[in-house]
Amino acid sequence: MNHTEIADGPVPMSLLPDSARVGPRGELQIGGLSVDELAAEYGTPLFIYDEQHLRSRCREAREALGEGTAYASKAFLCAAMARLVNEEGLHIDVASEGELFTAIAAGVPGERIVFHGNNKSLSELSAARAHAVGRVVVDSFDELSRLRHLHEIDGLVAQIQLRVTPGVEAHTHEYISTGQNDSKFGFGLESGAAEEAVRNCASNPGVELMGIHQHIGSQVFRVDSFARALEVVAAFSEPLGLPELSVGGGLGVAYLESESAPSITEWGEMLSEACNQLGINARVSAEPGRSIAAQAAITVYSIGTIKEIPGIRTYMAVDGGFGDNPRPMLYGSGYTAFAPTRITEPRNSIARIVGKHCESSDVIVQQAHLPESLQVGDLVATPVTGAYGYSMASTYNRMPRPAVIFASDGEARPVIRRETIEDLTILDLG
Ligand SMILES: Cc1ncc(COP(=O)(O)O)c(C=O)c1O
Numbered sequence: 001m002n003h004t005e006i007a008d009g010p011v012p013m014s015l016l017p018d019s020a021r022v023g024p025r026g027e028l029q030i031g032g033l034s035v036d037e038l039a040a041e042y043g044t045p046l047f048i049y050d051e052q053h054l055r056s057r058c059r060e061a062r063e064a065l066g067e068g069t070a071y072a073s074k075a076f077l078c079a080a081m082a083r084l085v086n087e088e089g090l091h092i093d094v095a096s097e098g099e100l101f102t103a104i105a106a107g108v109p110g111e112r113i114v115f116h117g118n119n120k121s122l123s124e125l126s127a128a129r130a131h132a133v134g135r136v137v138v139d140s141f142d143e144l145s146r147l148r149h150l151h152e153i154d155g156l157v158a159q160i161q162l163r164v165t166p167g168v169e170a171h172t173h174e175y176i177s178t179g180q181n182d183s184k185f186g187f188g189l190e191s192g193a194a195e196e197a198v199r200n201c202a203s204n205p206g207v208e209l210m211g212i213h214q215h216i217g218s219q220v221f222r223v224d225s226f227a228r229a230l231e232v233v234a235a236f237s238e239p240l241g242l243p244e245l246s247v248g249g250g251l252g253v254a255y256l257e258s259e260s261a262p263s264i265t266e267w268g269e270m271l272s273e274a275c276n277q278l279g280i281n282a283r284v285s286a287e288p289g290r291s292i293a294a295q296a297a298i299t300v301y302s303i304g305t306i307k308e309i310p311g312i313r314t315y316m317a318v319d320g321g322f323g324d325n326p327r328p329m330l331y332g333s334g335y336t337a338f339a340p341t342r343i344t345e346p347r348n349s350i351a352r353i354v355g356k357h358c359e360s361s362d363v364i365v366q367q368a369h370l371p372e373s374l375q376v377g378d379l380v381a382t383p384v385t386g387a388y389g390y391s392m393a394s395t396y397n398r399m400p401r402p403a404v405i406f407a408s409d410g411e412a413r414p415v416i417r418r419e420t421i422e423d424l425t426i427l428d429l430g
Pocket of ligand 1: 072074075093116215217218219248249250251287288289290291
């Protein structure tokens with residue numbers, strides 16, 4: 001994929017968090033606070049989330065997708081986020097013991113947690129039982145055996161959904177496409193594995209089969225892909241008379257002004273329409289992640305070096321990189337950039353924004369349009385970094401991970417502190 005920005009006007013407000021405003025100095029404000037002042041106080045790189053944007057997307061999801069809608073915490077999770085999601089009435093989807101522990105420690109009741117993963121260990125499944133998680137989404141025959149084995153020990157019965165692969169193209173990057181037959185996730189419908197899994201459940205005292213689950217992929221713009229998957233899965237699940245059917249997550253978001261995505265409300269309307277047309281009786285639920293968190297945040301960097309190679313390009317190196325945003329490197333994802341102190345200015349000059357990791361592929365924006373004459377020490381920011389940014393962050397080159405703050409109504413609260421050099425050596429022995 002090769003994404004380049006074509007526009008050279010100011011950064012579109014539609015890509016910024018809901019509370020984004022232009023301050024008196026022509027600077028960007030989020031949650032009533034000037035981004036440059038936040039950067040001065042908390043340092044860079046810095047993730048700034050608009051807390052009200054997160055809350056409003058959670059409420060929209062609850063309204064459009066109904067009771068039982070779960071936030072997919074892999075998009076972005078910390079204690080404050082788990083608490084916020086719980087306060088806004090969403091359930092939470094976790095995919096590891098670490099995510100489960102974070103949600104529980106933040107006070108999310110176990111019954112509001114859905115536990116995912118294609119290779120849940122005995123220890124993870126035991127933790128799920130210890131915290132009485134509401135649903136385990138079972139992904140394999142090995143997991144069914146583990147649940148049977150645990151039942152023999154503790155007598156508990158897990159309420160489960162079976163994850164199936166409907167064999168439907170999601171029209172997204174192959175690495176985030178999960179509903180096709182050739183997938184590491186779930187039981188294939190076409191191969192007969194899903195049918196066999198249902199038979200296994202009937203004779204497995206360790207499980208109570210509540211429903212079928214599917215997730216066709218992430219960053220999906222075409223709602224017809226969801227409708228098609230629903231049709232295929234409902235044809236399998238409805239005759240079983242199961243009370244639940246989950247369509248997973250996957251709704252795409254715009255990262256560039258050339259992109260547009262359906263809203264959560266539109267997605268919900270499409271799903272209800274498809275359910276009506278197909279005469280689905282099961283309670284249908286969903287698990288949005290990206291569509292709740294992505295546009296809620298920006299990442300702010302400081303420019304460290306600017307190198308012009310005549311006739312070739314300008315490289316602008318910032319104090320972060322793929323350690324805080326691996327998406328461009330993983331999927332060739334496109335981003336735009338802007339100068340938070342000069343938000344209304346045209347962006348007439350072009351540079352490649354790169355990070356400071358020791359990899360040539362450490363590129364954040366291939367072809368960034370920015371205001372002219374940005375200098376070393378100035379701030380530059382990327383919008384739409386609230387999902388799969390911090391949660392995929394790494395410490396490659398032993399670079400500490402950034403701080404994360406929530407801004408709302410003129411107040412900022414740090415929700416993840418900046419990692420220190422001491423944190424990075426804490427696991428070293430000898
Ligand atoms: C099972 C499941 N549900 C929900 C999601 C969330 O997807 P998204 O963030 O694209 O909405 C994912 C993402 O990978 C997933 O694997």
